[in-house]
Amino acid sequence: MTIAETQQQLLEELSLFHDWTERYEYVIGLGKHLAPMPGELQTRDRLIEGCQSQVWLDASCQDGRMHYLADSDSLITKGMIALFVRVLDRQTPDDVLTADMSFVDQTGLKEHLAPTRANALNLMATQMKQRALEFAGK
Amino acid sequence: MTIAETQQQLLEELSLFHDWTERYEYVIGLGKHLAPMPGELQTRDRLIEGCQSQVWLDASCQDGRMHYLADSDSLITKGMIALFVRVLDRQTPDDVLTADMSFVDQTGLKEHLAPTRANALNLMATQMKQRALEFAGK
Amino acid sequence: MPAFDVAAIRAQFPILSREVHGKPLVYLDNAATAHKPLAVLDASRRYYEEINANIHRGTHHLSQLATIAHEEARLTVARHLNSPTPDEIIFTSGTTDSINLVASILGRAGRLKPGDEILLSHLEHHSNIVPWQMLCERSGATLHVIPVHDDGTLDLPAFHRLLTERTRVLALTHISNAFGTVNPVRELVAAAKQVGALTLLDGAQAAPHLPIDVQDLDVDFYAFSGHKVYAPTGIGVLYGRYKILDSLPPWRGGGEMIKKVSFSGTTYNNLPFRYEAGTPNIEGAIGLAAALDWINRIGLDALHQHEQSLIRQAAAALSALDGLRLYGPSDRAASLSFNIDGIHHYDLGTLLDQMGIAVRTGHHCCQPLMERFGVTGTIRASFAAYNTTDEVIQLAAAVKKAAAMLR
């Protein structure tokens, strides 16, 4: 699936929910099912410090495709990252770099987020792209 | 005249006035006619520092009667002092000490005074009594 | 409850009728800041609509009215703290400002030297830690910390060991903002006096809940914030014992705090003005007095009883939940801190917010305390005059629902 296709799929899934409970349960579920990140990868240099929760992000490139691993001590934060990982994982560095991440605004999730959390989300997207930059154009 | 009689007289004089202009002109007039205080008496130790104006006060006792000299750079302040001097000058130290100075409240003048000025007035009365204390009971 | 009519109280707080995420607001973040009753909002507004002017030195009528209102506010604070004289009441911009004032002037006076010690507790808010750390850096004094037991109370034997002839300052919170621990401050202040230490109490959390009597406490400095006692933001109080404050140098320089300025030398004003440089927060002072008057019309005893009853109900209701851990002693006041095993406080707080319930999550500006308890933060519910038993029940139900979603 292309990045745009995954985004479309996510938006459709989220549009099924009628209240905040369902929406949050979905995000929490995403977080729970995020591929585990080995403990030895949760190092200082992979840490993105948020206001109240911490996020670890690891990126590698195999066979020309980005591979992301992430974790957070906050389940909701983790669910948000899972959203991004689902969209960007297994894509080429160049596709990641040019991806339009504004789809998050259409999920309606941001309205439920503290600005600190929304900021963290933007920071996350930026970081994922930045890591792709290292492998792009090769 | 006793202190009480002078106070009564002052109150009567002031009650003749109908507006603030007349009342202030009267006080300013009192100030202008206050017995002059020789320049050499206007020393630091005779200075009562107010907020915006300065007052000099000199007290002596001759033949068992208090004698007050005062001056101020502000004409209105000087008029207020003149009110006190008129009441307390040429009285015995003991009479000064026991004088009821609350007559000022009945003049209606205090309502027209800045609290700093009203304070200065209270300070003045206190100072005049304090000086009488030195000569009292002799 | 005839003595304490919470419905009548709630009606005085316009903000309480608003909704959050489509649900009625349940505001349990009072330790962070309290809402303002109409009496305070009206006093602030009336000040601007009727007597606004810059104070002191003014000849004109408005300036006189504003000066009187400002100085009457000081008298109200003095009465409220049972301060012997209003000259001991310094208006600041808040607790943090008050504590910095004390630490700074002690520093400038050279009261602390290498080898001297400043004694704090592990319960302190950053505002009662960092100013002293900065003072230590400048003076060479060292910081010592009274440890806490697992129930969040101070280790008193350790306190007595740590208090020595070298202790120059004891700076202690009256009530812990993180755990609600009420410290035995009278006893500790008395002990500190015995060794000749200066004493400061951080009353940010105590002032909204307890009657404060600085003479009975026999304390040298007492600090609190307006915004936590139902008053506007940007105003605070430092009570300072006259004899001590009067012997210390000024901090901020400027208008109001001087007697005479010339380029060859400046003489400073008397207390309290020496420590109030510049145009003060006049609205804030007047609003603070209105807030204290409002509190005293209700009565701090009735208020405290009401809040204690709520906090006990909350502790009981939450304790029943699976994996719930409460912090602080059972006779806590003002604030109730908890966590649920395996659940991040931030996640729980986020879901509570979706249900209209405002609590605080995180380290509560008490990182050393959080570290001591091995957590990155807690969830804190804190109570005020307008909270109700119904809100406590909603809190417990919401925590239960949120925990279920997060497990």
Add this chain to the structure above:
Amino acid sequence: MPAFDVAAIRAQFPILSREVHGKPLVYLDNAATAHKPLAVLDASRRYYEEINANIHRGTHHLSQLATIAHEEARLTVARHLNSPTPDEIIFTSGTTDSINLVASILGRAGRLKPGDEILLSHLEHHSNIVPWQMLCERSGATLHVIPVHDDGTLDLPAFHRLLTERTRVLALTHISNAFGTVNPVRELVAAAKQVGALTLLDGAQAAPHLPIDVQDLDVDFYAFSGHKVYAPTGIGVLYGRYKILDSLPPWRGGGEMIKKVSFSGTTYNNLPFRYEAGTPNIEGAIGLAAALDWINRIGLDALHQHEQSLIRQAAAALSALDGLRLYGPSDRAASLSFNIDGIHHYDLGTLLDQMGIAVRTGHHCCQPLMERFGVTGTIRASFAAYNTTDEVIQLAAAVKKAAAMLR
């Protein structure tokens, strides 16, 4: 005047319809503090009635709204000053606080040493003198003072002589609060930069009247007070150039200004938060933004033109009176200072007050300047958006009447 509708403006200030001593209030003490339009009063009240909460770190909705409102206020200030980034806008409690902040952190950073010089002018307000005197005392630096001509303007040749390689700081008022002198600050700041001095402008009197562009001024620090720009009391601003501010140590310690606190060491937060310890004056910041928005809706150019026209009318009307002496240059702004031969300013002010006219009398917190002019004080009329030509006429008539009574 279609562009500037003073009647419509007056209608927005409830206090202007009050009486003083039975006469309509004529408020000409705006340099001391300005009144507040409904837009500001409503913004303050709306904050408390709708979104009051403690800001930053809050998970809940109100805390988010309050945080956004507070940070948007900072953006408004940044735009108003044309500051390159909002991180250079520090909220303080007023001009005095802002200047003390700068003087204190320069002191703590050890930026001043014996032999170094701080350059001020003879026009300065005590708030821009005393903090520097205190810094000199602590650091061994010396104070130097740009003299003024008899017309109240700076002696520029003397300035250039006094500005040397040893000058570390130039701290100058933008507009004199006593005489209304508008200093050529752009030129002086540029000269100071040439010798490597830091520059601070005291904008307390300029902010209500002139557009301020910190990039065009190329100044390092710019300070002003909210209460003089139609905003609430207890809020002020320090603009500080990022590169400089970021290299300086903190001042007040506490919550908000830290990144991480532990007893073994504390790391400080980024700008602007490093200089904002404790709960800020949230209402004040929001009220200040509302005030700046209000000013900008009128337009500073139209405002200034209106005020300049009033001040010229006042100067002309007063000049016609017997024995009247005006201070300051004829192109003065904001404030008009005068005395009448043989009459004490205090007496004149007292009688003007009886006629409902509020002016300021005394030294205006500029004792060195008063001494330079051989007076204990002056009478100062100062103007704002809501003043009218009719008020100017009333002022002149009242001065005439009062002078007659006092002669």
